[in-house]
Amino acid sequence: MPRKYFGTDGVRGKVGTAPITPDFVMHLAYAAGLVLAHDEEVKPTKGARPRVLIGKDTRISGYMLEAALEAGFTAAGVDVLLTGPMPTPAIAYLTRAWRLQAGVVISASHNPYHDNGIKFFSASGDKLPDDKEREIEALLDEPMGCVESDKLGRAKRLDDAAGRYIEFCKSTFPSDLDLRGLKIVVDTANGAAYHIAEHVLHELGADVITMGNTPNGYNINKEVGATAPRALRAAVIEHHADLGIALDGDADRLVMVDARGIEYDGDQLLYAIAATAHTTQPVTGVVGTLMSNLGLEKAFKKLGIAFARANVGDRYVLEQLKEHGWIYGGESSGHILCLDKHTTGDGMVSALQVLSAIRRSNKTLSELVAPVQMYPQTMINVRVTKGFDWKNHAPLNTARAQAEEVLGDTGRILIRASGTEPLIRVMVEAQDAAVARTQAQLMADALAQK
DSSP: OOOSSOBTTBEEEETTSTTSSHHHHHHHHHHHIIIIITOGGGOOSTTOOOEEEEEEOSOTTHHHHHHHHHHHHHHTTOEEEEEEEOOHHHHHHHHHHTTOSEEEEEOOTTSOTTEEEEEEEOTTSOBOOHHHHHHHHHHHTSOOOOOOGGGOOOEEEOSSHHHHHHHHHHHTSOTTOOOTTOEEEEEOTTSTTTTTHHHHHHHTTOEEEEESOOOOSSOTTSSOSTTOTHHHHHHHHHTTOSEEEEEOTTSOOEEEEETTOOEEOHHHHHHHHHHHHHTTSOOOEEEEETTSOHHHHHHHHHTTOEEEEEOSSHHHHHHHHHHHTOOEEEOTTSOEEETTTOSSOOHHHHHHHHHHHHHHHTOOHHHHHTTOOOOOEEEEEEEOOTTOOGGGOHHHHHHHHHHHHHHTTSEEEEEEEOSSSSEEEEEEEESSHHHHHHHHHHHHHHHTOO
16 A cells, blocks of 8 residues: 655655645644554553654754644653754664654755655664554544643753764774874765764864854755765865765765765765675675666675665665665665664764774775776656656657667666655666766656657
8 A cells, every 4th residue: 555645765845835734744743643652562661651752954944843743742642852953863873772662853854945854763763664654644534633631742852962972973983993194074964963973073083174064944955965065075175185974964875075086975885884894794795776886786796795676765775684684785875774883874874884994994995995896877857747657658668668778788777756756767877878878868858758
């Protein structure tokens, strides 16, 4: 049964347009409170009210949606703890560390400021499985209620959440190593890690230069961060830095840049982490996605490491990691999971694992990822109307058949709908970059035909 409101990463959309409206978000919190916080498996101590942690990124709409969530949860008899701006993975960690019933993040991740969203974490710090999201959606079809006054929840703002998370991040870096002698530029996309990343790196010994760390409610992800690394590349070269680290608005994605200004995506960084770990303890397998570069799969194969592909979305990478009993997985977009460190993708923790690999191996980032011979990829996002039936679109199917004939066994095609925006993503991967560009554009043009 398809989900009505939840996409690959929670509920997301343009602020002021359904479903990202105050009334809907309040109802969503009420429904989630009934489903999550009253779950028998994580029921609080007898006599205590369930507790939910709420964090947000730096969008101006976060204030409004935070108030709506607070109202909905307290109406369901749930106590609310508010952290203010905090990375998405920080909420996952703190929910688990403080033994809470659920965690909620107000964020649209890498999207511009006028979008926002709501995503949930279970008591164990995992993203919600599809069946739980369906339970919440089922309650949204019923009128919102309210518990008796003596059972209403309370709200409390926390002061020590950032410090706790900074210490957690540092704990994932080996105690016998440090970052002394490294000059690092860190770009936090004017987002949720603006007051986190610099402290983590500095306290581990690095000389840190910051950028994208002056949020004003409107500049999140604007020409900075993991989705716009051009500014980071320029800053690394300007400051003669050793490395650059770019996070996205909610700090669960990672892109890195070396001293020459060369950019490394999630596929390459995943290889750096897993291949280095494999030198000391065998890594059985790694999970990527349908978008993961074919060169990554081949590089792992040469090491004797199995490679599985999940649907796009780090929640699906996590599902396969658990199914196989593996530790490492990720997406080319920069979501990287290291389940020996955290339950979810964490841009800052992933960066520390790459830095650990560099220190441990005495290699540069370029040397670490050299075995990955990346196949050129072209991806074109085509904006469509909501509910557009691209699978049965005749011009697209014709163009796709022609592209498959051109590529043969020298490349691959992936067409999929975005889980967060009304977009169709057309991706072509080929040994020849020009062929990939041409075939992707032909299919994108076909999509525009009626």
